Amino acid sequence: MRKDLVFGMAGSGGDGIVSAGDSLLQAASAEGYHGVMTKSFGSQIRGGESSCRVRISTEPVLNPGGNLDVAVALNWEDFLKFGAELPVAGSTVVIYEAATGVPENQIPLVGVTPLQVIAVPIAEMAKSTAGTERAKNTVVLGLIAGWFGIGGEAVMKGISKKLAKKSQELVDANQKAFDAGVVFAKTHPLKADMTVEPSKTKGAVKLLTDGNDMCAAAAIFAGCQFFGGYPITPSTEIMQFFTSHVWKYGGAVLQAEDEIAGIGAAVGASFAGRKAMTATSGPGLSLKSEMMGLASIAELPLVIVDVQRGGPSTGLPTKTEQSDFFAAAFSAHGDVIRPVLAPTSVADIFRITVEAFNIAEYYQTPVIVLSDQEIASRKETLDPIDTSQFKIVNRLLPTGSDLQDYKRFKQTENHISPISHPGMLGGTYLASGIEHVESGAPTNSGSVHARMNDKRIRKFDPLKERKDLFEITGNPDAPLALIAWGSVAGVCREALQMAREQGLDVKLMVPYLLYPVAEQTYRDFFASVQKGLVVEQSHLAQTFKVLRMHLDLPKGLQSLARSGANPFLPGEIVAALHHLLSELQRSHEGKLQPQE
Amino acid sequence: MSANATCEFQAKDYKSDLKPIWCPGCGDYSVVQGIYRALAAIGRPPHEVAFISGIGCSSRIPGYTTAYGFNTVHGRALPIAQGIKLANPDLMVLAAGGDGDGFSIGGGHIAHLIRRNIDITYLVMDNQIYGLTKGQLSPTSQKGRTTCTSPYGSLENPVNPLLYVLAYGAGFVAQASPTDLAGMAAIIEEAIRFPGFAFVNIQSPCVTYGEEAQQIKGLKAISENLSSLGHNPADRLAAMDLAQHYGEKLHLGVFYRNPEPAPTYDALIRERQAALSKDAPPKERILDLFIKK
Amino acid sequence: MTTRGIDFKALSLKDALDLAVLIEQEAKERYEEFAAQMDQHRTPDAARFFRYMALNEAKHGEALAARRAELFGAAPSAVTRAMIFDIEAPDYDAARAFMSPRQAMTAALASEVKAHTFFVEALPALKDADVKALFEELRDEEVEHQDLVKAELAKLPPDSGLSDEDFVDGPTAQ
The missing domain is CATH 3.40.50.970 (Thiamin diphosphate (ThDP)-binding fold, Pyr/PP domains)
Known part of the structure; x- marks a missing residue:
């Protein structure tokens, strides 16, 4: 039994593979599983290549996962277009459309031998049960239910609900296609058990969005x-x-x-x-x-x-x-x-x-x-x-005494001035893109400009002190570090877990506040760091460069950056950490010493 | 049309302490005077008026009033003004700027405010030149005009602001000029009172870069009052016919006033808000939308 | 130079006096505005002259207001500033950066002529004899004002005939 499964499915828009992913995730969430689904498309409005990745887990999910556990290819041409977005490994079960005519020992995946490869006559099954090849996605859902134990009744419940308004005939057709998938799976058991453990939180209220x-x-x-x-x-x-x-x-x-x-x-x-x-x-x-x-x-x-x-x-x-x-x-x-x-x-x-x-x-x-x-x-x-x-903050409105002699851009101790708005008696002012004095009147004075710039920039000083806009996990004194934000952060969270399970002493910083750069927070984080990676999907390594612009970075902090649409996998980040550690050990001849 | 002697506000109540930076002799001095007078005639308190402009000499105008002013970026008075009106339809919203602001860099916006019929009054101070940047060709400069960016004469036809807004279906289209301050104040007043998008093209001479023929004297020579021509402002096609003469004649008055003004966007928004807020869950429960059973 | 909403046929002496006060007030404010414009544009001689004119208009206005108060006390007024446009106030178009005192005086003279024309043109419509008399008086005063400005003009040395634009800095791009 598995705790976690990552599905990757690809086809053309007409194959309805993304709808299948949606149904699968909805069914899984109805059964109380945690899940994540991402989609990726070609550039056509209709009928281009499309894919989805669905990760189902009994535990909260940090990211869409790394290598696929289950790959579904409705045709190989489209599947291959997604390259690294749908990585197949030695642990992957590959299911594909038999009508592609590709023999099971000749699938077009270079340099990898999947755990198991199964050609399924998906289109044929759809046609013979539902009467249309378009029901291929429903057959796939049946296969998944049969082999991996996910979605069984819930999938059909969801589909029926969606289609009930249209016609019973349509619902029945889908049911037949689904059942055919289940039957095929049962009669062609997998080499390894890949069913997912029942959810621990069945029946709990979950949000899905x-x-x-x-x-x-x-x-x-x-x-x-x-x-x-x-x-x-x-x-x-x-x-x-x-x-x-x-x-x-x-x-x-x-x-x-x-x-x-x-x-x-x-x-x-x-x-x-x-x-x-x-x-x-x-x-x-x-x-x-x-x-x-x-x-x-x-x-x-x-x-x-x-x-x-x-x-x-x-x-x-x-x-x-x-x-x-x-x-x-x-x-x-x-x-x-x-x-x-x-x-x-x-x-x-x-x-x-x-x-x-x-x-x-x-x-x-x-x-x-x-x-x-x-x-x-x-x-x-x-x-x-x-x-x-959650606390809700509203803008600082002027008080009665502020409005006695209202100055919209009044210099204050914290550089924040009470702000009026049209309709407020006594608060009229001129807002402008041109530089202005405290009242709002335009000016071209250099000294006022300098003062106002100072006000507008220094007001953010307290923001840079906000520790709650940073997530730091792992051993706070670790010599190895990861920094990542946005969707890449989820991959690094999982990499951190894996690395620590493998005995690496590593920590992770996830900044929610990217700018202004909170220098002190980074300095504190860097104090123990001898080697580390700033992981990002930017060819120019923009994050690494912005940090370098504001801070003296630890010598061993490196950039792990690449262009978008080329996802990182937790495993490769762990591998990179191992490499950093061996570098560190070499340079210290086996003993970790704090850097000068 | 008689002024109300017990009017709560006078023109001077709308005049701010800021000293205009306009060149002496500029037509915009008259325009702001016309605006003060129109606002006084309507009597809306200054703090309930939002006056938005773009960039240009004329776009300095909100600062010379006591209304809430917003001197924004080049060409974007209208987008910002519409946001203000939709966010708070109770406000009286005026927008102003020059011909370059309105018909060149910001030219794409007018059509959309017109088709939405947002209740904003848009005053363009048209002087056929870029004054703030020292006399370059503007979208309303006549073909053949020599300027510092057209030293051998302009090769372009000018935009016709009147036909432009008439074609898009503005409910109120008028033209005014400092040649007739009383008429201008009356037209601005009428434009503000019109329920819906109202446009006034104001021929406001540039005393520094304007051509001789476009100064007050020259404008007076070609000006004609639309009412004295017997024009019926309910007749949109007749208005378009007259508007063809933009640039040769200066027709003053109301070209078109929709006799049956369409509902305004801001009013329709209110209806929608009222209808949909009846059974709305509190916003603290908005995430319930994502519960899957 | 125009009015809005004034019925000259029905104009009473009180309203006529008020109107005259308003006309002086408008002119005074315009001259002050012109003086401020000249300050802004570093044209001090013209500014000084416009201030002088503003003072004159203020004085006339006060004299008329005193007369009104004597005759009618605080009785409410039926005319407002919203009814008059540029009667004695010089046109905005008359101002120019770097204008010479002579040009400033010429502009003022033109506005006195304008005011004179206003009273002349209004007279035939008036019915009330007292109002008629007042307007004739005001009309004649405008002639006096013109003479005053003309006398000031005569005191000036003749203009060089050279254009200021040939000497001053060009405009500044903003």
Whole structure:
């Protein structure tokens, strides 16, 4: 019996493999399992190659997993397009469509001998039972239920519920296809037992959603009443969620005429006193940069979600990458600090989004939430979140005495000035992108500019002291270290576990606050570090470079960086740690000594 | 149209202490005066007015009023103004800027505010030149015009702001000019009172870079009052016909006023909010949406 | 130069006096505004002259206001500033950066002529004899004002005839 299984399935859009993944995850979560599902697509709107990776576990899941335990190929051409996204290893059971005509001993996977390879006449079974080859995905679900014990009744319950509105005939057809899959599995047992242990939490209430929906829900919970945006993959679902729900809370949403107008409307809404948000991906972030500068100098709270995809330019619209760190921290001209936060999972994008609003409102600043395609589109099962434990921060409004002689940009001890909004008697002022004095009146004085820059930059000092925006796990005095953020953090969490089980003395830092760089927190973390890796999906190693720009890094800290759409596997990170350790041992002739 | 003698606010209540940086003789001095007067006639307290602009000489205008002002970035007065109006429909929202701001860098936005019919009044101070950057060609500069970026004469046809907004279906389209301050104040007032997107093109001469023919004297010579021409402002096609003469004639007054104003976007939003908030779960329970049974 | 919502046929002496006060007030404020513009644009001689004009207008205004108070006390006014546009106030278009005192005086003279024209044109519509008399008086005063400005103009040495634009710095890009 297994605690954990990773499925990777690929086919063309017409094979419905992603729908199958959805059904599988839903069924598993209904049975009380933890799970994560990620999707990856070709660039066609319909019918391109598509794949999903579903990880089911009896324990909470940290990431979509490494090598596949089960690979399902409805055709090889599409499966191979996903390369390292669907890694097959010696421990993998490979199931594929017999109609491809490929013999079981000649599957086109180079340099690997899977645990078992089974050709299944999936299309034929679909046709003979449901009457259409389109039911292939249902046959696959039956195979999975039969071989791995996941989803049995729950899958068909879910499918029936989804299709009941259409016709009973359709439900019956699917049932037949599903049953055929189960029967095939039972009559062709696997060499090794790969069934999953029953869930320990059967019947417990679980949430099932993806990063984009969770992000939007968190925003509404945080009090966001305005969303301005423009459709762009892979962030659009955030706007869609708003269009369904924000009205209920007295808010509004605008699908604007372009990216600039989207953020512009949000800037306007914030000026009008409402919590506001926009969401986009790389190309949109580039377009929005001027407005982000405006929000910074006008000191207006605003949350900007950037769901990263491969760049530059159109890049890889449907694949994940971590290459927007520079743009998030540094785009828009002028001397400015714009906080950048990064969630690592569907579960914590809730907290990070709420935190982003709190920081935006408290510091009166635009805040960027750097999500990524993987977090945005992956589905996770989660334990319910107790929203009452979250504090909601609202902007500092002027008091009656502030309004006696109101100065919008008044210098204060903590550099934060009470902010009025239209409709507030006594609070009228001119907000502007041009430099201004405390009252808001425009100026071109160099000394005022220096003072105001100082105010706008130093107000963030306390943010850099926030230890709760960093997760440090493992032995705090370990000589080996990992640093990773965003969706890569989940892989490193698992690598940390594996490495420690293998006796490595290692620790992991996951920064949720990427910018401003919290120098002291890193210095403290680095104190024991002799060797380490900054792991990221950016060819330029943007995170490593930003850290180097702000800090003296330990000599042994290295970059493990690569382009997006080439996922890291926990195993390779552990291997890299072993390598670092052997280097360390060589240099110290077998005994670990603290570095000078 | 008679002014109300017991009006709560006077023009001076809308005038701020900031000293304009405009060149003496600039048409915008009259425009801001017209705005003060229009606002006083309507009588909305300054703190309930949000006045948004982009970048350009004319975009300095919100700072010269006592309203809540926002001097934003080049070309983006309208996107920001619409966010303000949708976030708080109770506010009176004005947007202003120059011809470059509105019809060049920000030219893509007008069409969309018009089709949404957001209740914003947009005042363009059209001077056919980029003044702030010292006299370059603008989207409304006449073909053949020599400027510092067209030393051999412009090869481009100008945008026709009036036809542009009429074509997109704006509910209120008018033109004014400092040649007639009283008329301008009345038109701005009417534009603000119009329920829906209202556009006023204001021929406001640039005294520093403007051509001789586009100064007050020249404008007076080509100006004609639309009401004295017998134009019926309910007739959109007739308005479009007259608007063809932009650049040759200066037609002052209301080109088009939709006799049956369409519902505004901001009003429709309110209806939707009211309808959908009735049975909404508290936002603390929004995650219940994700519970799978 | 125009009015809005004033019925000259029905104008009472009280309202006519109020109107005259408002006209002076408008002119005073405009001259102050012009003086501020000249300050902003470093044109001190013209600024000084516009301040002088503002003072004159203020004085006339106060005299008229005193007369009104004597005749009608604090009786409410039926006319407002919203009803008059640029009657005696110089047009915004008349100001220029670096304008010479002569140009400033010429602008002021033009506005006195404008005011004179206003009273002349309004007279035929008036019905009330007292109001008529007041308007005639104001009309004649405008001639006096013109003479005053003309006298100031005469005191000035003649302009060089050279254009200031040939000497000053060009505009600054912002």
